[in-house]
Amino acid sequence: MTYLTVSDVTLTFGGLNALTDVNMDIEPGIITSIIGPNGAGKTSILNCISGFYHPSKGEIRYGRRSLTKASPHQVSNYGIARAFQNLELFSGLSVLDNLMLARHQNLNYSILHAVFYFGKAARLEAENRAYVEKVIDFMELEPYRKMMVGNLSYGVQKRVEVARALTLAPRLLLLDEPMAGMNIEEKEDIVRFILDLKKEWNITVVLVEHDLGVVMDISDQIYVLDFGMLIGKGTPDEVASNPKVIDAYIGEE
Amino acid sequence: MSANRWLSTGNYFTSYKEEQRIFATHLDRSVLLCFLAVLFAWPLLFEVSNKQMFVIDNIMIAMIAVVGLNLVTGFAGLISIGHAAFVGIGAYTIASFARLLGDTHMVLTHGWPALIVLAGFMGALFGAIAGLPAFRLKHLYLAIATLSFQMIFQWTINFMDFFDQGQTISVGRVFWVTGRVGRSDHYLFWYYVILVIIVLVGFGVRNLLRTKYGRCLVAVRDNDRAADAMGMHPGLTKVYAFALAGFLAGVAGALHAYLYRGVGIESFTLHHSINYLAMAIVGGLGTLSGSFWGPLAIKVLDMQVERLSEWTGGHLAVATNLATALKPLSFGLIIVLFLMFEPRGIANWWRIVRSYVKLWPFRY
Secondary structure (H helix, E strand, O other): OOOOEEEEEEEEEOOOEEEEEEEEEOOOOOEEEOOOOOOOOOHHHHEEEEOOOOOOOEEEEOOEOOOOOOOOOHHHHHOOEEEEEOOOOOOOEHHHHHHOOOOOOOOOOOHHHHHHHHOHHHHHHHHHHHHHHHHHOOOOOHOOOOOEEHOOHHHHHHHHHHHHHHHHHOOOEEEEOOOOOOOOHHHHHHHHHHHHHHHHOEEEEEOOOHHHHHHHHOEEEEEEEEEEEEEEEEEEHHOOHHHHHOOOOOOOO | OOOOOOOOOOOOOOOOOHOOOOOOOOHHHHHHHHHHHHHHHHHOOOOHHHHHHHHHHHHHHHHHHHHHHHHHHOOOOOOOOOOOHHHHHHHHHHHHHHHHHHOOOOOHHHOOHHHHHHHHHHHHHHHHHHHHHHHHOOHHHHHHHHHHHHHHHHHHHHOOOOHHOOOOOOOOOOEEEOOOOOOOOHHHHHHHHHHHHHHHHHHHHHHHHHHHHHHHHHHHOOHHHHHHHHHHHHHHHHHHHHHHHHHHHHHHHHHHHHHHEEEEEHHHHHHHHHHHHHHHHHHOOOOHHHHHHHHHHHHHHHHHHHHHHHHHHHHHHHHHHHHHHHEEEEHHHHHHHHHHHHOOOOHHHHHHHHHHHHHHOOOO
């Protein structure tokens, strides 16, 4: 059963094709990686799925829903969460508030409840706080709970970024280079989180990553992009032996 | 061992509900309640002249307006240079009733609490309309759009016969359970009304800020792309921020109309918009307490400078021109100084003082 289908997606920026006829089938319950050299269109495809870009041609379907024209807040309501490559956190808020913001859609009390903070508002705030704590516990963010996000170190901010996406309680999680700029230890932590997400939380993960060692180790399925075109797909072993992929990464003699 | 609810030492929480309270300790709450009690009691204990009370009422009305401005500019990060126009919308809501029904009609004199709320909603409506450009515009461009609303408002009033081309439209004296509020009690009466409204606004906004309706404001300020990905519509959130600001401005405007017993365009000009913005900056953008400090500081500064210029003018006739220039000069200077040396405003000093008192006699 396919879950998320990207069919013949072309994304054009004023005559330049960022993506050309890309096809992908992302299956539930596994880790799918998208790799490729710089400027291959990896982030563009994530932007198309999460609604920040709308493809010029082709279709993106999630279950029975079409994501082709959906805006980011609709996509997030369908159960697809996204962690950004360059930190896009709310730097003026605490870690806790950042994560509580991801519960925005679940806090469905009225503004009147909010102004007087009674009944539903107080109850839902406490309930969702419990969920946020579950994520904080999982992502090991306890020491930073009340700290301003802008003051945290880069590695921790990256972790908050993943945690925030996770707090949306998604079924599909899009991670855009969650390990960029991290040291070995921090990378190992993130890898552990991703594997646990698959195993314990049953979340489908789409991973965009440059670290080929990590990708080959943890992915179940890999798509390789180059110059906006799909040049290979399959299991890590298949991809590693694909001559086109080797070409794109190492270049011809 | 039971938890100690009076001091922060030994005060631990066993549920998230307890932890999400505004007041961490009973002591915090008691101090605030005592302060409020003092605010309510002092005019009864001391002799206050009408003139002094008038100044205090003015400061308090500005506080309500600045809380609104702080929500849209400080929390949601949308610079609004048209805040006086929203205050004006509130005041002119009262004025239109005065024009339609006569300035001493029952609706105006007996139904004033309802009219104040109605003026708030009118402000919210116009705030939402003026905030529509926020769907597309950002930063400086949005500021220009709000400026244009200010201009449209002033021109519309200036050219409408219905509003007497912006000349003062009088509003009658109101009634309270004890009867008509007379000349001698007027300012004291409105002091209490405004105080009650400030307390309500303060608690309402404090509550709002710890729920999703407050967090979403900061979210669109810090990163509206991410806010979108978190499942909120950034454009609508910004319009909501303007509506919220408009509501509080409208309430402030209605109070202004009743306090001055008249509405004229000269109280809602661009100059006043800038003034509100200055109050928000000096008080501290993005803080609730700053909305109270700012108006107080700016108005007190204004009065002191005025006194100084009167004094120099009286002693040295040559310096009269200089003395008149002193007011805008000091006003500009204080904004520049705050932006340079304390961009977080007086609210930050207040925060430092509070944490010092809390930790005393220890350093940290």
